[in-house]
Amino acid sequence: MTTPQPQAAHPAAPQTAPQAPPHAAPGYWPGTAPAGGPAGPVGYVSPIPVRKATLMDAVSAEWTKIRSVRSTIWTLSVMVAIIVGIGLLIAAGVDASGSKMTGSTALAGGFFSVMLGMICVLTLGVLTISSEYGTGMIRTTLTACPDRVRVLTAKAIVFFALTFAITLVSTALVAMFDVAMLEDQAEFAASGGEWLKVTVGTSLFVGLLGIISLAVGTLLRHSAGAITVMLGLVLAPLVVAMFMYTESLSSVRKALFEYSIPMLLSVFYGASGESSATSLSGWDPLWVIAIAAAVALGGAYASLLKRDA
Amino acid sequence: MIELQGLTKRYGEKLAVDGLTCTVRPGIVTGFLGPNGAGKSTTMRMMLDLDRPTHGTVLIDGQHYRQLKDPLRTVGALLDAKAMHGGRSAYNHLLCLAQSNGIPRARVREVLDTVGLTAVAKKRSKGFSLGMGQRLGIAGALLGDPQILMFDEPVNGLDPEGIHWIRNLMKNLAAQGRTVFVSSHLMSEMALTADHLIVIGQGRLLADTSMADFIRQNSRSYVRLRSPEIERLLDVLAGAGITAVTTEDGHLEVDGTESAQLGELAARHKLVLHELSPQQASLEEAFMQLTAESVEYHAHSAPPGGDPRPVAGADAPPDAPPDGGAAPPGGGWGADWRKKKGS
Numbered sequence: 321m322t323t324p325q326p327q328a329a330h331p332a333a334p335q336t337a338p339q340a341p342p343h344a345a346p347g348y349w350p351g352t353a354p355a356g357g358p359a360g361p362v363g364y365v366s367p368i369p370v371r372k373a374t375l376m377d378a379v380s381a382e383w384t385k386i387r388s389v390r391s392t393i394w395t396l397s398v399m400v401a402i403i404v405g406i407g408l409l410i411a412a413g414v415d416a417s418g419s420k421m422t423g424s425t426a427l428a429g430g431f432f433s434v435m436l437g438m439i440c441v442l443t444l445g446v447l448t449i450s451s452e453y454g455t456g457m458i459r460t461t462l463t464a465c466p467d468r469v470r471v472l473t474a475k476a477i478v479f480f481a482l483t484f485a486i487t488l489v490s491t492a493l494v495a496m497f498d499v500a501m502l503e504d505q506a507e508f509a510a511s512g513g514e515w516l517k518v519t520v521g522t523s524l525f526v527g528l529l530g531i532i533s534l535a536v537g538t539l540l541r542h543s544a545g546a547i548t549v550m551l552g553l554v555l556a557p558l559v560v561a562m563f564m565y566t567e568s569l570s571s572v573r574k575a576l577f578e579y580s581i582p583m584l585l586s587v588f589y590g591a592s593g594e595s596s597a598t599s600l601s602g603w604d605p606l607w608v609i610a611i612a613a614a615v616a617l618g619g620a621y622a623s624l625l626k627r628d629a
Numbered sequence: 630m631i632e633l634q635g636l637t638k639r640y641g642e643k644l645a646v647d648g649l650t651c652t653v654r655p656g657i658v659t660g661f662l663g664p665n666g667a668g669k670s671t672t673m674r675m676m677l678d679l680d681r682p683t684h685g686t687v688l689i690d691g692q693h694y695r696q697l698k699d700p701l702r703t704v705g706a707l708l709d710a711k712a713m714h715g716g717r718s719a720y721n722h723l724l725c726l727a728q729s730n731g732i733p734r735a736r737v738r739e740v741l742d743t744v745g746l747t748a749v750a751k752k753r754s755k756g757f758s759l760g761m762g763q764r765l766g767i768a769g770a771l772l773g774d775p776q777i778l779m780f781d782e783p784v785n786g787l788d789p790e791g792i793h794w795i796r797n798l799m800k801n802l803a804a805q806g807r808t809v810f811v812s813s814h815l816m817s818e819m820a821l822t823a824d825h826l827i828v829i830g831q832g833r834l835l836a837d838t839s840m841a842d843f844i845r846q847n848s849r850s851y852v853r854l855r856s857p858e859i860e861r862l863l864d865v866l867a868g869a870g871i872t873a874v875t876t877e878d879g880h881l882e883v884d885g886t887e888s889a890q891l892g893e894l895a896a897r898h899k900l901v902l903h904e905l906s907p908q909q910a911s912l913e914e915a916f917m918q919l920t921a922e923s924v925e926y927h928a929h930s931a932p933p934g935g936d937p938r939p940v941a942g943a944d945a946p947p948d949a950p951p952d953g954g955a956a957p958p959g960g961g962w963g964a965d966w967r968k969k970k971g972s
Contacts, residue, residue, distance in 0.1 A: 363655055364806040366774035372698040373730045381729035388721035389714060456712035459679055460769065463706050464729045466678045466695040628680040 378474035399440035407433035407494035425510040426502035431589040442550040445533025453541040487523040535616035635685035647832040660823030661812040668832035701730040701773030710762040715755030740768040759786030777808040816916035830920040847915030854881040855904035
């Protein structure tokens with residue numbers, strides 16, 4: 321352009337109004353539009369009622385986010401399929417073999433499938449936040465809710481509740497099948513406390529592991545990296561311990577073994593006592609993982625508050 | 630109303646934004662202009678509390694962004710077109726934003742209608758074109774019916790109809806008394822929409838003026854003359870004390886004299902004129918002149934006969950010479966490089 325349009329200097333709307341396309345038809349915008357353009361610092365007042373946004377608003381937003389993405393639905397479906405499907409296969413296999421389950425209850429059959437299904441929670445926990453960094457959605461999220469503690473808290477609540485509920489349903493199903501099919505082969509009958517551990521206990525454990533994944537995802541912001549770290553965290557201690565032959569390292573080896581995720585989980589399935597490699601018993605694994613989750617989440621809050629989005 | 634006070638952002642050694650102080654007022658469209666890498670997006674991110682300033686503050690109606698109780702009801706922002714999860718449908722994307730601020734669900738339908746995305750509301754945004762993504766981002770900004778709107782390069786990727794639409798949208802929003810702050814690196818675009826201009830280069834404030842003043846001050850106006858008797862015309866002009874510049878294609882350009890006066894002068898000397906036209910240099914040129922010294926990523930066209938440069942321009946040291954940057958744009962870089970090599 322060689323000559324500037326004179327109207328550029330005059331914001332007053334009369335000549336712009338007739339040009340408005342159908343979407344932005346004049347009068348569409350409700351509220352108190354001052355008629356004559358910039359007449360001093362007149363503010364705009366929206367007719368939509370204003371109320372203070374709360375944590376519950378953030379929770380419902382996070383729930384919408386998590387349920388409206390296909391990867392969530394797929395990952396959780398795979399998890400249910402693994403826990404229930406493989407749990408049933410194992411139960412059927414043990415039942416068919418007719419062998420005795422020495423030193424354990426019928427519920428022990430559910431351990432392996434939960435261990436496998438847990439991998440899905442690691443992935444999903446990481447993705448819940450790292451996918452926001454990957455896509456740039458995080459900037460939209462934090463613009464809508466600048467209280468970063470609230471954002472992460474809402475994510476943690478939603479993700480914990482979701483994994484807890486899904487694990488609870490799956491493990492309860494597997495436990496029922498196990499008891500129905502393997503009761504006669506098990507050495508001990510499953511008590512109420514043991515039922516509670518393999519259902520509620522396991523579900524809380526998996527939920528907290530999900531919180532750790534969410535925290536690691538927040539710290540690393542990178543999906544592939546964070547998922548790798550989580551897989552390493554779950555598998556490496558056990559693998560490292562297995563190859564630590566030296567006598568002088570035996571105490572390290574024992575600790576790695578005891579506190580590795582699979583060994584912790586196995587305590588709920590009756591792998592405690594003098595015959596096993598771990599000194600933990602009862603509900604101990606839950607406290608261990610709860611402390612780990614608290615530390616990880618604390619780090620995630622600190623990082624989220626400190627770093628630029 | 631947005632107030633920036635000494636806003637500074639430092640990334641390591643590099644000052645991305647350097648002591649920016651200005652005010653964005655309601656009721657008008659304020660254009661935020663600067664070349665690529667001038668710090669526009671960084672400034673906007675600091676306004677939204679996404680990035681923490683190294684120094685300085687941003688106040689939105691007297692409050693920090695993070696103190697806002699219902700941010701989307703106060704500020705609506707379009708940062709970049711694809712700041713959304715591609716796997717989520719347009720409707721759900723807006724729904725989760727609405728929920729986070731307690732905005733009624735019905736409003737989602739309204740804004741989808743406003744931006745013309747109702748037909749694809751249930752489609753995942755992954756498949757959206759850049760223009761559709763931009764519209765969805767704008768829908769998100771309008772969701773809370775906010776008093777302040779910020780758009781970062783909103784015309785990017787829009788088709789001509791879309792560009793026309795967003796221009797009118799911004800003007801209408803401002804006419805309703807809202808604060809509209811829009812960034813761009815295109816002066817021509819701003820000339821059509823903005824009432825006020827804030828120009829930055831290398832993070833520093835270069836101009837904070839009304840559009841009308843900017844046009845008046847920065848666009849060089851001159852008169853172009855064409856004549857078959859160019860030599861005589863030059864003599865006559867010189868005789869009248871008027872300096873004329875001959876251009877490469879045989880025109881004359883005269884600064885600071887009215888075209889009427891020149892026409893009368895020619896008539897008095899019975900000179901034949903083929904053209905006598907008042908001209909104004911484009912605002913784009915004025916903008917480039919203003920920011921020439923602060924442009925960070927120059928494209929270099931090798932001057933004829935000039936020494937071939939061993940490194941690409943992106944490595945150029947961006948710092949202007951300390952003596953106020955008096956070096957002519959273009960010559961500055963090579964001089965800098967030679968100085969560096971010598972030291």
